[in-house]
Amino acid sequence: MAVAHPLDRYLRTDRLPTMWCPGCGLGILLGCILRALDRRIREGSLRRENVGFAGGIGCSARMTLYPYFDSAHVIHGRAIPFALGVKIVKPEMKMIVVGGDGDIAAIGGNHILHAIRRNADLVVIMANNMIYGMTGGQQAPTTPRGLYTTTTPYGNPEREINIVKLAAALGANYVARGSVTHTPLLEQMIYKALGKRGLAFVEVLSTCPELFGRHIGFRSPVDLYSELRKRVVVKTRPSVEESDYSWERGFVIGEFVDRDEPGFIEVLQEYTSRARGGAG
Amino acid sequence: MRVDYVTGNTAIALGSIAAGLRFYAGYPITPTSDIFEFLARELPKRGGYVVQFEDEIASINAAIGASWACAKSMTATSGPGFSLMVEALSLAVITETPVVVVYVMRTGPSTGVPTRSGQYDVLQATYGFHGGLVVPVLAPATPQEAFDLTVRAFNVSEKLRTPVVLLSDATIAHTYGRVVVREPGEVEVVERAKPSVPPEKYRPYDPGEGLVPPMACFGEGYNVLVESLTHDERGYYAPRSDVQRRLMWRLYRKIVESAPELFDYGAAYLDGCDVALVSYGSTSLSTLVAAKILRSEGYRACSIRLRTLFPVYEEGIRRLLNGVGKVFVVENNVGLYYRELRGVLRGSEVVSVPIIDLDLPQPREVVEVVKQWL
Amino acid sequence: MGSATAVLRVPTGKYFINVVKERCKECGLCVFVCPTKVLDKGSERNSRGYRFAVPVRPEKCIGCRMCEYSCPDFAIFIEVGGG
Amino acid sequence: MRIEVLIAGRGGQGILLLGHILGRAVAKYTNLYILGSEIYAAETRGGDSRVDLVIADREEEADFIKVMGADIAIVMHQLQLDAYSHLIKDGAVVFLDRSNVTSVPQRKWRVFLEPYTDIAEREFGTPRVANMVALGHLVRQTSLVPPEGVEEVIRETVPKDWVDVNIRAFRYFLSR
Incomplete structure (x- = not known):
């Protein structure tokens, strides 16, 4: 494959340009993930052949089509159990689950809940563009209350999910919220997540100018990007209570949880070794 | 063992x-x-x-x-x-x-x-x-x-x-x-075919000369693609009729063309059989005994227990039941697998014997139903 | 139009600004995020009809890479050198 | 050769264990083929408890999991004797627990009527091994399985503390 860009060595360049609409934040996120991986691989803390991607269905999950790694584009909402299946039998793998807010927080809600409860050794990156993009702009669990979507034409009557609080409450080792408007910080969060045992969860505020932007009157990529940037509040070491997720008050980004409890895989191995007469 | x-x-x-x-x-x-x-x-x-x-x-x-x-x-x-x-x-x-x-x-x-x-x-x-x-x-x-x-x-x-x-x-x-x-090592075990080409040449859905592509796994450096979308041999999404056609026919053929090899059944009292009781799973135990009872009562009954239900090996089933006058498909439901067989056995009269029973159907019950048709 | 990886390579003095012309989707984010307004939409179109970004004031580039980091399409990157 | 065995009694009489030990001994310590099934009521004690075994010297003759006409039966309680005697065929060898059976139907059976539960209590201090006393009686009278095989199965099946008393109970009729 031909190489131009410094990240091309991690990309299936023959699949570029990506399928995403102009100005979609997902490509920015993919760049951050690949740069974070590049740092890990260069410093020797990750082996390239041990990196695997898994995504469900949706624009965000399509991110699995481009990285030049082992990669799985599976079914809607089910990337987490797929990735965990890989991880259990090949613990040396670093499994990165990428999905949208619908994929991870709606249809995949049960799986993220239990993956976090287990502190399963996965890096879960939830791209949150506050809308169902691929299917044409329907309401998501992350859609701000009151906003128009194609399935809530009189305004979204539902409360938004603050998944940071969920992930923190259920005991993930690492919980952060980043934004594609703040790329060095986002890259750093993903870099850190890649080094964690247990479950590392990164919610990423992203932009969908084509649908979400159209719904709220910021149709051009730059307008939506600029609008989101205005509403992002960067905090250093914010508490979980400070993790505001609000169109009006703003979206607080930062690292909310960083702990180092044993991950599911090592506990499972320890318990399993009892069966084989190990110390356990 | x-x-x-x-x-x-x-x-x-x-x-x-x-x-x-x-x-x-x-x-x-x-x-x-x-x-x-x-x-x-x-x-x-x-x-x-x-x-x-x-x-x-x-x-x-x-x-x-x-x-x-x-x-x-x-x-x-x-x-x-x-x-x-x-x-x-x-x-x-x-x-x-x-x-x-x-x-x-x-x-x-x-x-x-x-x-x-x-x-x-x-x-x-x-x-x-x-x-x-x-x-x-x-x-x-x-x-x-x-x-x-x-x-x-x-x-x-x-x-x-x-x-x-x-x-x-x-x-x-x-x-x-x-x-x-039998313990591991005492049975014949088939392992999946692994790619013989280096990673840069590997195409995860390329079957080569056959119908089944060799399979590399995560963590082996092959950059595999697990793709739920219609994909070409590389695993790349390709929403094109030619790709869909190629993929569908290969996925279909690799199973259906294995039907002869997969076909498996047990047969009893085949000698001179003119009344075949075809069944599968637990109900085939009832059917086996029913055939024995029918034989003892002078009917030329046999029992066929299908161990492979799909793919349906039509040729094999036809050959097995060639010349049998009446074929009874006995099952503990409203007569479902019968639908698979009735079109296959054009030379025989195919009768559904649906028995709905929370327990294993009594062989006598099967015998009584079958006899109504004889 | 050139190959899929044809690059417009512009020296700034201390850096090279590289635009992979065929990948640009004309979203304008690089133009917007550049703190010194080095970039603008060009007039030339790639094979998909997009007017890819071009460095109109290359000498103002400070090498911050905000364009590179904010480009969703791996279409622009900065190299150190050329000075 | 094809033999059907019915073992029945009330929940709590160790019917399932009896049936399992006999079935396992046939499978492992004879050259016979066997299929078997169990029925038990939802309640642990008091309900119906029943094991059906179909034993044959050819694999295709071990063709069913339910007794249609038992050749051998152990029935440990009057309730089940009343319920299942129609499943026991004429000429069958039938072992009945006299401790719990009061009325034996007039059938052409070869009946062994012994107080298995009383024997278990009297000789071994617990009614819980009445099942093994009956099993020993069956093995003695039918030669269906080698006694050593049954004892081997008892050792691998019964909780450690119970092995000894179960084997002693099993030997009660065999050593007489």
């Missing part, structure tokens, strides 16, 4: 171990939980993993994931759980993932009578998922067959890179029997 006295469920668990099972993902459901519990105790001793997931959906998807990490994997469930798994079965079909799904049928629809038997889901086992392709379905009737067919299910699954359904039922699950148990 040793002789044991175990239930159908335990025989399945033992068979899976013999075949090289390394990952079992499960969610408790009657009447399969003892497969799960047995493996939870035994598999870790052999270096395998048994994990209880949050639902059947997670279980099958985790099993598919583990298979892509090169572990032979399995899950077991019954009707309600299988209904949740069918979407992922479709994924396993298009991604050509070897995985064994044990389906222990119980009484339905819906919750039905969870502890009792029936054969209501025989068509769901292969037609239940979207996409219109065929998944091999093997059906044991005794604990020994449960053991043997479990090993076979893994082998077929690895050889053809396909999910395989092992279709049992609540009766077989709790039937005890003498079982010749």
Whole structure:
């Protein structure tokens, strides 16, 4: 494959340009993930052949089509159990689950809940563009209350999910919220997540100018990007209570949880070794 | 090799171990939980993993994931759980993932009578998922067959890179029997074909000369693509008719053209048979005895127990029942598999014998129904 | 139009600004995020009809890479050198 | 050769264990083929408890899991004797627990009527091994399985603390 860009060595360049609409934040996120991986691989803390991607269905999950790694584009909402299946039998793998807010927080809600409860050794990156993009702009669990979507034409009557609080409450080792408007910080969060045992969860505020932007009157990529940037509040070491997720008050980004409890895989191995007469 | 006295469920668990099972993902459901519990105790001793997931959906998807990490994997469930798994079965079909799904049928629809038997889901086992392709379905009737067919299910699954359904039922699950148990290394085990080309030349869905592509796994440097979208040989999404056509026909042909090899049945009293009682699973025990009774009463009856339900090997079934005047398809449902056979056996009169019984149908009951048609 | 990886390579003095012309989707984010307004939409179109970004004031580039980091399409990157 | 065995009694009489040990001994310590099934009521004690075994010297003759006409039966309680005597055929060898059976139907059976439960209590201090006393009686009278095989199965099946008393109970009729 031909190489131009410094990240091309991690990309299936023959699949570029990506399928995403102009100005979609997902490509920015993919760049951050690949740069974070590049740092890990260069410093020797990750082996390239041990990196695997898994995504469900949706624009965000399509991110699995481009990285030049082992990669799985599976079914809607089910990337987490797929990735965990890989991880259990090949613990040396670093499994990165990428999905949208619908994929991870709606249809995949049960799986993220239990993956976090287990502190399963996965890096879960939830791209949150506050809308169902691929299917044409329907309401998501992350859609701000009151906003128009194609399935809530009189305004979204539902409360938004603050998944940071969920992930923190259920005991993930690492919980952060980043934004594609703040790329060095986002890259750093993903870099850190890649080094964690247990479950590392990164919610990423992203932009969908084509649908979400159209719904709220910021149709051009730059307008939506600029609008989101205005509403992002960067905090250093914010508490979980400070993790505001609000169109009006703003979206607080930062690292909310960083702990180092044993991950599911090592506990499972320890318990399993009892069966084989190990110390356990 | 040793002789044991175990239930159908335990025989399945033992068979899976013999075949090289390394990952079992499960969610408790009657009447399969003892497969799960047995493996939870035994598999870790052999270096395998048994994990209880949050639902059947997670279980099958985790099993598919583990298979892509090169572990032979399995899950077991019954009707309600299988209904949740069918979407992922479709994924396993298009991604050509070897995985064994044990389906222990119980009484339905819906919750039905969870502890009792029936054969209501025989068509769901292969037609239940979207996409219109065929998944091999093997059906044991005794604990020994449960053991043997479990090993076979893994082998077929690895050889053809396909999910395989092992279709049992609540009766077989709790039937005890003498079982010749073979240990790993004592049975013929098929391992999936691995790529012979270097990673940069590997195309994950390129079957080469055959119909089944070699399979690299996660973590081997091959940059594999597991793709649920219609894909070309590289695994790249290709929404084009020619690609869809090529993929569909290959996925279809690799199963259907294996039908002769997959075909498996047991026959009794074939000599001069003019009245064939065709059945599968636990009901075939009733049918076997019924045939014996009919013989004793002067009818030229025989019994055929189908152990491979799908793909339907039409030629083989026709040859087997060639010249038989009347074919009775006996099943514990409203007459489902009969629909598969009636079109196949054009030379014979094919009669459905649907028996709905929470227990194993009494052989006498089968005899009485059959005699009405003789 | 050139190959899929044809690059417009512009020296700034201390850096090279590189635009992979065929990948640009004309979203304008690089133009917007550049703190010194080095970039603008060009007039030339790539084979998909997009007017790819071009460095109109290359000498103002400070090498911050905000364009590179904010480009969703791996279409622009900065190299150190050329000075 | 094809033999059907019915073992029946009330929940709590050790019927399932009896049936399992016999079945296992046949499977492992004879050259016979066997299929078997169990029925038990939802309640642990008091309900119906029943084991059906179909034993044959050819695999295809071990063709069913339910008794249609038992050749050999152990019935440990009057209730089950009343319920299942129609499943026991003429000429069958029938072992009845006199401790719990008061009325034996007039049938062409070869009946052994012994107080298995009383024997268990008297000789071994617990009614819980009445099942093994009856099993020993069956093995003695039918030669269906070698006694050593049954004892081997008892050792691998019964909890450790109970092995000894079960084997002693099993030997009660064999040593007489």
